[in-house]
Amino acid sequence: MKCYLCNAIISGRYYRDGHGNCICASHYEQKEAVQCFSCGAFTYNSPEFTLLDGRHLCPVCMAQGVNSVEQIQRIKKQILYFFANEDIFFHNRTLDDVSINIVGVTEIARMRNSSISLANKGVTITKSMSSLIGMALGQKSKMTHSVYILDHLIKIEFAATLAHEFMHIWQNENGVKLEPKKCEGLCNLGSWLIYNKITSANTPYLLKSLMENPDPIYGDGFRYVYNRYQELGTEGILNLAIKGNL
Ligand SMILES: [Zn+2]
Numbered sequence: 001m002k003c004y005l006c007n008a009i010i011s012g013r014y015y016r017d018g019h020g021n022c023i024c025a026s027h028y029e030q031k032e033a034v035q036c037f038s039c040g041a042f043t044y045n046s047p048e049f050t051l052l053d054g055r056h057l058c059p060v061c062m063a064q065g066v067n068s069v070e071q072i073q074r075i076k077k078q079i080l081y082f083f084a085n086e087d088i089f090f091h092n093r094t095l096d097d098v099s100i101n102i103v104g105v106t107e108i109a110r111m112r113n114s115s116i117s118l119a120n121k122g123v124t125i126t127k128s129m130s131s132l133i134g135m136a137l138g139q140k141s142k143m144t145h146s147v148y149i150l151d152h153l154i155k156i157e158f159a160a161t162l163a164h165e166f167m168h169i170w171q172n173e174n175g176v177k178l179e180p181k182k183c184e185g186l187c188n189l190g191s192w193l194i195y196n197k198i199t200s201a202n203t204p205y206l207l208k209s210l211m212e213n214p215d216p217i218y219g220d221g222f223r224y225v226y227n228r229y230q231e232l233g234t235e236g237i238l239n240l241a242i243k244g245n246l
């Protein structure tokens with residue numbers, strides 16, 4: 001077996017990444033090698049491929065980060081198309097009034113009022129505005145949503161993160177109030193649906209990370225919602241969420 005990084009025949013201990021690449025144990029133990037934040041593949045630990053927030057990326061993922069308005073719009077359309085097939089709709093079906101911004105990790109932490117963590121790849125801020133006249137007429141308050149997504153995410157990772165945030169918008173628009181575990185679990189079901197629609201070399205790795213996430217909120221929450229989804233399908237689960245019975 002050849003080492004993925006130095007190409008030498010591996011004779012002793014080795015490590016294997018989620019893609020099946022094996023490397024000599026010494027590379028990893030001496031920190032010459034790290035795992036790519038996005039795809040999990042082993043890669044050389046080099047300043048050129050390390051972001052200011054400490055994320056290591058492999059050269060492939062480094063070159064593929066979503067960063068243009070056109071890319072964001074394309075991904076957004078894809079998600080809305082797949083969601084519509086699952087009967088997940090929004091009040092404004094095209095979500096063209098939702099701003100989607102790519103920001104750094106500090107900005108995400110500031111928006112979430114939490115400490116800096118690379119586990120948070122996105123956040124949605126929903127504001128409700130009601131005019132006095134509208135209130136007198138019994139109209140619902142108008143909501144505006146802003147989505148913030150971490151910079152340098154590869155397309156499939158960006159799409160899954162955006163799908164997660166869109167599920168927060170769906171919950172906010174439908175007045176759904178769930179405990180954090182079920183709320184984030186339902187949002188992660190949005191990511192899961194996207195992983196099952198958009199195939200890429202990295203989809204299996206990211207899907208596995210989602211399914212096996214040890215986090216008590218995001219991981220256990222997802223597995224709870226996923227089991228209910230297996231029984232009830234999307235429509236059933238969304239109805240339960242609206243009734244507050246999920
Ligand atoms: Zn090696």
Ligand SMILES: [Zn+2]
Nearest residue numbers: 036039058061
């Ligand atoms: Zn990578």
Ligand SMILES: [Zn+2]
Nearest residue numbers: 164168184187
């Ligand atoms: Zn969330």
